[in-house]
Amino acid sequence: MQPACPRARGTAPRPLRRAHWGLLLLAPLASAGNLQVAPILLEFSDGVQAQALWLENNGDQPLHAQVRVQHWTQSDAADVLEPSQMLLARPAIVQIGPGQRQLVRVLRPAPVPTGDPQEQAYRLLVDELPAPHVKPNQGLNFLLRYSIPAFVLPAGASPRELGSKAATDTSGLHARWQLDPGLLTLTVHNTGAQRVRLSQLRWLPENGPPIELTPGLLGYVLAGQHMQWTLPLPHPFPLTGTLQARLNDAAIPQPLRSADL
Structure with missing residues (x-):
């Protein structure tokens, strides 16, 4: 909310x-x-x-x-x-x-x-x-x-909200992020046929426990479009790691595919 x-x-x-x-x-x-x-x-x-x-x-x-x-x-x-x-x-x-x-x-x-x-x-x-x-x-x-x-929905697509809690297909979802002092800028491009809802964004450092960035909803990336978010980061923040998010209603967070957009 x-x-x-x-x-x-x-x-x-x-x-x-x-x-x-x-x-x-x-x-x-x-x-x-x-x-x-x-x-x-x-x-x-x-x-x-x-x-x-x-x-x-x-x-x-x-x-x-x-x-x-x-x-x-x-x-x-x-x-x-x-x-x-x-x-x-x-x-x-x-x-x-x-x-x-x-x-x-x-x-x-x-x-x-x-x-x-x-x-x-x-x-x-x-x-x-x-x-x-x-x-x-x-x-x-x-x-x-x-x-x-x-x-x-496009012809032949099934309602997403009534589906299972299985992992979302991320082949059409590409992310790029930039770390600045105290800030994370995340850009996500969705080349798929349906929207993707992102929530519970967290950073997985190479060493140490996950760092929660957004405990709830981050936002949507609509089909064929892209979105960008700028988020504050705690201090100190490990610069080496990767991002995970809960995609749609998947039961567990999934890694965001990093790519040049």
Whole structure:
């Protein structure tokens, strides 16, 4: 889970271009976070034209929410989101009563092109909307935002999230890293047909125990794209070693293949 992403009522949202995305982004709320969303990831395989997204209100007042679809790519080592009609959220704006749930159907209006070798990535941005009875001058209030990954799989591919916990094929994943005083710069290029999620990054020195660098999620590298992260290093840090990460839902960390990108 990524750090909080607050958005004040009455202000324009920040540009949707970030270096790191988690499965879920939460903003701290005066209302104690009454909007809940499930599931936290969607996949569309062959023949699947719709998926269910559930929005739940755990509070004691009605709430309003909006679901927007963004095409997700990676450029200049950053995530880029752009509005898209390739997936549709119906209904896109909802009112949910206290203790109630609302079904939002996420639709894929067109089948996957048979010649498309790579999966397409999207983000479903679920925003809590300002309550109509609260005036802007009644103080600063923060609204929830969830960012839900959604993937349209290439023809013939199996859903990755329902697969086994076996080791991920790393033949299409190539990494390069640079060690500077106090910093590690890691670039990962994914030439495969599906995304790779990296977490639990650690450094394996030639001598000594592993050094944990990111205990949780590091981020995604989308199919056919690359990402870069700069991470602080503890001091002292052994300069000779290699990197491991947990890839997707593999049970154990795997070495990152070092290559010139």
